[in-house]
Amino acid sequence: MTTFSKRMGISPPPILQQRMMLPELRTSLWNILYRFYHDHLITPYYRQMDFIFEMYWEEFLKLPNSQKPIDITQIVPLIETIHTKESFDACLQWNQIYDFWDFTIDLLIKGCNMEKQARELMDEFNRISERENSAYRFVGSYIVEIISDEEIKEIDHALCYNNSATKHINTSLKLLSNRVSPDYRNSIKESISAVESMAKVITGKPKATLADILKKEYLALHPALKDGLTKIYGWSGDADGIRHALVDETTVSLNEARLMLVLCSAFVNYLRNKFDVDLVNNKVIDV
Numbered sequence: 001m002t003t004f005s006k007r008m009g010i011s012p013p014p015i016l017q018q019r020m021m022l023p024e025l026r027t028s029l030w031n032i033l034y035r036f037y038h039d040h041l042i043t044p045y046y047r048q049m050d051f052i053f054e055m056y057w058e059e060f061l062k063l064p065n066s067q068k069p070i071d072i073t074q075i076v077p078l079i080e081t082i083h084t085k086e087s088f089d090a091c092l093q094w095n096q097i098y099d100f101w102d103f104t105i106d107l108l109i110k111g112c113n114m115e116k117q118a119r120e121l122m123d124e125f126n127r128i129s130e131r132e133n134s135a136y137r138f139v140g141s142y143i144v145e146i147i148s149d150e151e152i153k154e155i156d157h158a159l160c161y162n163n164s165a166t167k168h169i170n171t172s173l174k175l176l177s178n179r180v181s182p183d184y185r186n187s188i189k190e191s192i193s194a195v196e197s198m199a200k201v202i203t204g205k206p207k208a209t210l211a212d213i214l215k216k217e218y219l220a221l222h223p224a225l226k227d228g229l230t231k232i233y234g235w236s237g238d239a240d241g242i243r244h245a246l247v248d249e250t251t252v253s254l255n256e257a258r259l260m261l262v263l264c265s266a267f268v269n270y271l272r273n274k275f276d277v278d279l280v281n282n283k284v285i286d287v
Contacts, residue, residue, distance in 0.1 A: 018135035021094035025132040030083045032124045048112040060103050098143050105141055142177035151262045158265035165268050168194035172261050184257035191264035192236050198271045
């Protein structure tokens with residue numbers, strides 16, 4: 001809800017929190033985690049919660065086991081301190097808080113079979129991030145620099161099924177979201193490969209490409225739209241050797257990689273709906 005002060009222009013709009021984190025955002029993100037810990041320690045998931053706290057201690061904080069509390073849940077106050085108290089010497093920096101969230105979500109999905117709970121946490125994270133004007137959102141299961149809600153929905157929709165196109169989109173997102181060493185060129189390559197995976201299913205040709213799917217017998221597109229898609233595909237094959245590794249250095253940036261991820265996700269969704277593709281069994285139901 002927009003407050004009276006904001007509606008009247010008395011309070012200035014919040015700054016975009018990019019490569020930084022204000023105390024309000026720190027505390028709000030911590031409150032999400034605290035509620036999650038509290039709600040699940042008294043459920044059938046209490047053993048998974050013990051495992052999560054063990055992993056925090058050993059794998060994230062990398063503290064000696066000789067100092068680990070007998071009741072591992074006693075780690076919660078320590079997590080709160082390093083998460084919220086900027087005056088504390090061992091407080092997490094802004095990027096480390098996002099690392100901590102990445103670590104937590106990965107644990108829930110891959111280590112605890114708690115994907116539903118992970119999705120709920122990510123939804124809450126995104127809600128708070130939007131409210132506090134943070135520059136970062138969860139897309140899929142990775143934190144990425146801000147994109148619109150519509151773009152997030154296209155990517156998430158393309159990640160709905162466990163098939164080759166989905167795997168390429170997921171890999172593209174992973175390469176794009178790596179804050180230490182992002183690989184934009186290969187992110188673009190994976191995005192295009194997702195579309196080509198759909199082309200192989202629709203045409204029945206194991207070596208089909210986007211060019212094959214754009215042929216008249218498959219897609220009756222307006223010539224201008226078809227020409228635009230063809231040129232984008234051509235750029236991905238030529239620009240800095242993205243597709244064929246023609247050069248070692250690349251000038252491809254986050255913006256181009258993000259554009260291709262969103263475009264290719266949208267095109268995968270379009271082809272899925274256009275051809276009624278069964279992505280579980282990799283076949284066209286009705287062309």
